Amino acid sequence: MESGVQSPEKVKPKTLLPKFGPGAGAGEIPKKPEGPIEPSMSDPSGERAAPPRRVSNPSELAKGLVPSIIDIDEPAALDVQGLDLWYGTMQALHQITLVIPEHRVTAFIGPSGCGKSTLLRSFNRMNDLVDNVRITGSVLLDGKNVFDPDIDVNMLRRRIGMVFQKSNPFPKSIFENVAYGLQVEGRTRKSELHDIVVRSLQRVGLWDEVKDRLDRSALDLSGGQQQRLCIARAIAVEPEIVLMDEPCSALDPIATSKVEELIEELKHDFTIVIVTHNMQQAARVSDYTAFLWLGRVVEYDQTQTIFTNPSQQLTEDYITGRFG
Numbered sequence: 053m054e055s056g057v058q059s060p061e062k063v064k065p066k067t068l069l070p071k072f073g074p075g076a077g078a079g080e081i082p083k084k085p086e087g088p089i090e091p092s093m094s095d096p097s098g099e100r101a102a103p104p105r106r107v108s109n110p111s112e113l114a115k116g117l118v119p120s121i122i123d124i125d126e127p128a129a130l131d132v133q134g135l136d137l138w139y140g141t142m143q144a145l146h147q148i149t150l151v152i153p154e155h156r157v158t159a160f161i162g163p164s165g166c167g168k169s170t171l172l173r174s175f176n177r178m179n180d181l182v183d184n185v186r187i188t189g190s191v192l193l194d195g196k197n198v199f200d201p202d203i204d205v206n207m208l209r210r211r212i213g214m215v216f217q218k219s220n221p222f223p224k225s226i227f228e229n230v231a232y233g234l235q236v237e238g239r240t241r242k243s244e245l246h247d248i249v250v251r252s253l254q255r256v257g258l259w260d261e262v263k264d265r266l267d268r269s270a271l272d273l274s275g276g277q278q279q280r281l282c283i284a285r286a287i288a289v290e291p292e293i294v295l296m297d298e299p300c301s302a303l304d305p306i307a308t309s310k311v312e313e314l315i316e317e318l319k320h321d322f323t324i325v326i327v328t329h330n331m332q333q334a335a336r337v338s339d340y341t342a343f344l345w346l347g348r349v350v351e352y353d354q355t356q357t358i359f360t361n362p363s364q365q366l367t368e369d370y371i372t373g374r375f376g
């Protein structure tokens with residue numbers, strides 16, 4: 053996408069990120085500091101482990117919360133407007149309004165249960181698979197609400213692919229896994245399938261590792277390879293948007309960094325939305341970050357701003373590990 057709009061600058065110093073704590077290592081879940089942070093007597097440097105604790109009172113803040121949502125001056129891949137979602141009587145999303153820009157990486161962060169996966173799954177209507185879900189508001193894809201009754205959900209999911217937390221290759225060969233979506237579409241010409249499988253595996257950096265064993269079971273691959281295979285499977289059908297729900301949380305740091313490099317590459321061809329509990333990962337891979345809390349977007353801005361100069365105290369408290 054060449055719109056003449058400035059790309060968000062790469063994230064530079066993440067001044068608010070703690071040296072340890074949330075997301076200090078790949079795949080870590082933020083941990084609440086235990087008790088007030090005082091200058092440590094056991095720390096020979098005498099330095100504090102983290103800035104002074106200024107925990108906001110979440111329930112008090114919820115009452116007066118006015119979200120800070122940036123206006124994104126870039127073409128929208130998805131335009132979410134006033135989205136509310138209930139599981140039965142429990143409202144899981146409240147008035148979500150934000151734009152997911154094309155060919156960018158957008159990260160959703162926030163404490164467990166805040167609605168990140170629910171929001172992500174709304175985009176390609178994966179929540180349809182859950183009983184008793186009620187949704188109001190809209191998610192516009194090319195100006196059309198994905199919740200409209202005349203939407204072809206299979207076509208929607210072809211345009212908006214998904215990669216899950218736990219890699220889920222089918223118990224089939226490596227080749228068949230990548231070719232699966234194409235075959236479902238009735239594309240069975242061998243040479244076409246072969247070309248697309250090769251290209252997809254090359255795009256995820258897996259080709260050299262598997263080219264001699266395409267007919268072997270995908271389940272024999274390592275966890276990191278399986279996750280890249282699942283990404284290859286997702287992109288083989290050329291979706292416009294790829295949703296990734298904690299794609300690295302089960303991976304070791306080396307496999308994680310491969311997937312992160314891959315995300316950087318893929319955004320040239322796809323729009324990526326990633327849920328992560330790893331603050332460092334969000335800061336490294338994403339252009340924009342939405343901080344969710346109790347089913348609301350508290351703040352949405354360029355990632356650099358979120359991690360260096362957030363508008364909301366609650367955002368700062370979360371990314372510096374004061375709660376979560």
Ligand SMILES: Nc1ncnc2c1ncn2[C@@H]1O[C@H](COP(=O)(O)OP(=O)(O)OP(=O)(O)O)[C@@H](O)[C@H]1O
Binds near residue numbers: 144162163165170182
């Ligand atoms: N299938 C479901 N049925 C009923 N409630 C659900 C369902 N899925 C999620 N919820 C509830 O909706 C809320 C948001 O859940 P969601 O899974 O979206 O959170 P999350 O931010 O992705 O959390 P995590 O970081 O733990 O993955 C939670 O209160 C959760 O219990």
Ligand SMILES: [Mg+2]
Binds near residue numbers: 168170297327
């Ligand atoms: Mg989740």
